[in-house]
Amino acid sequence: MTFPVVGMVGGGQLARMTHEAGIPLGIKFKLLSDTPVDSAAQVVGDVVVGDYRDLATLRDFAHGCDVITFDHEHVPTEHLRALQDDGIAVRPGPHALVCAQDKGVMRARLDALGVPCPRHRVVADPADVTAFAHEGGGYPVVLKTVRGGYDGKGVWVVRDETAAAEPFKAGVPVLAEEKVDFVRELAANVVRSPHGQAVAYPVVESVQVDGVCDTVIAPAPDLPAERAVAAQELALRIAEELDVVGHLAVELFETRDGRTLVNELAMRPHNSGHWTMDGAATSQFENHLRAVLDLPLGDPRPRAPWTVMANVLGGDYPDMYGAYLHCMARDPGLKIHMYGKDVKPGRKVGHVNTYGDDLADVRERARHAADYLRGTITE
């Protein structure tokens, strides 16, 4: 047996960090990237530049690999089925991945499993949105295109029927959901292998700003143990029922009246798991690789009492490297993770992790570094 070839479709930062985790495992990492200068393409040895939407390209790529996995969830489901029919190991498989790719399918599957979700249904037109609103507490209502959304894109909060027209312009089915009065957002992330082994990471709190993840706190503060365990068991059950292989992020709403509702699913390494790169015994990236290779999973336990991740978004300040001097000198324990991406306003260009015993201090350190790197603050 030789070291296997793992093929990842998509050259974004998730692939970059997966390659980083794969280096010590000695596995061979092959990348299908849109361009030669994508985040991951810059640092990977074996890169194929091509369009994942073209089946011939995808097939050629996959046939050089022992297993195929994904940096994003946009690969057409029918292409994945074609690869499987060729005998390629596609992990997670299309039958699972469709539940992350299509929000309408996801809601239907979770309903069938009795998993608590926000009130929801697929809506036909703006008038139907109004009907949906009236079936509950009225406007506002959340509208999502069932496919294609991420980082706040493809999601609208609409306050009347006129505003409800916008999402339908994409020509994609639209899912309506109640706007949940949540206290905070959590993420219960797990990793599952084809053997059925699974590990659950500590449940984390995820702070969103303008629909984009801003800060993650691990573990979620003030979360009673039985609720944390219940969230982990829910995520494990979803992973098993949907036959997910690899990392599964289960994004949750914690409601004002104490319920836990599933917001989104992602079947790939996820922003809410970046803290694990410095804060857990095994990172989400390493465990995702182990899982898709059907290897025994690594210890998911935290290495520090508190770990905080803060996203670094592009601001007006293009020189991220110039900010290193201050950030590194101020905090020798700061762990910087940059993605090699050009700075554009609001774009995820990196993240920082901090860890320690004092949550307020750990949060402040992460916040300061992220703001300084972005250019929001200058001292």
Added chain:
Amino acid sequence: MTFPVVGMVGGGQLARMTHEAGIPLGIKFKLLSDTPVDSAAQVVGDVVVGDYRDLATLRDFAHGCDVITFDHEHVPTEHLRALQDDGIAVRPGPHALVCAQDKGVMRARLDALGVPCPRHRVVADPADVTAFAHEGGGYPVVLKTVRGGYDGKGVWVVRDETAAAEPFKAGVPVLAEEKVDFVRELAANVVRSPHGQAVAYPVVESVQVDGVCDTVIAPAPDLPAERAVAAQELALRIAEELDVVGHLAVELFETRDGRTLVNELAMRPHNSGHWTMDGAATSQFENHLRAVLDLPLGDPRPRAPWTVMANVLGGDYPDMYGAYLHCMARDPGLKIHMYGKDVKPGRKVGHVNTYGDDLADVRERARHAADYLRGTITE
């Protein structure tokens, strides 16, 4: 300012692990490798295949980089001076590196600094070796070619004048040293930047088998605090006096009568520092990069009470990947670091790190995994 280009000469596992550490820093890593399939060349995006001994090749490579550093210490000193004369940042510089490359120069410099060393002198021929022996306690004597040795190569323990002929056949000057009656070997590793900032890692115990590093224990057990600090201060002083930039490994003998003698110097990331990849807040690889880029250095402190590294050497069992199932299942906390190198008997093909509260347990876990990967044990 854009992200800098760090050029590393040499495609071995040290370069592989330096690239791994460079990915999250967002720096651009360029590699000069002997072949396209060297350990690091397999995982790096920007690889130049060429001979570092050819000045034109080296020059071309260096002119595309902001700073040049090294995976090994074989680059001819005169080439490095030529690069410096071109205005290239060479770190560490040739004036420092020569003390790691030439053991005769190293001993002379350390003597001038009053640093305790084994009794030694450069010897002219086998009769001179006998004279050296008689100046002390007699044979056995350690002989080393002043240049080119590593991992036990270029080192002989000779017991009589006849055996003393062997090292001279290389045509390279020979250094004679007393065979030190040591209790154990230690390593005091530090990192220093052009600014003169330096950090000292915990002093570790290094267990050698057949002249090759076998196991490293961090921190060195039963080392009184004042002796540990003295060793760190010695290493920091050597780094400063020799103007080392980057990682400096100071290998030490702890003698039976309680003295600390300097055995070897290495000015690059070193086997005795691999434990830092999982056991310290900042790995030796990350800190080496920070130093050669003149960035503030990262926290060198340990993250666990005990961390043990065990080298994985090639044995009769070529299928390292096949051993993962057992090793990972047995120990979910095991951190595996393989180098992508073909298995040859006695060759360093990887290492494993373990960490925890109980030294005996941490050692056993590392030992078992390294032996199983090597094929020395099969269960």
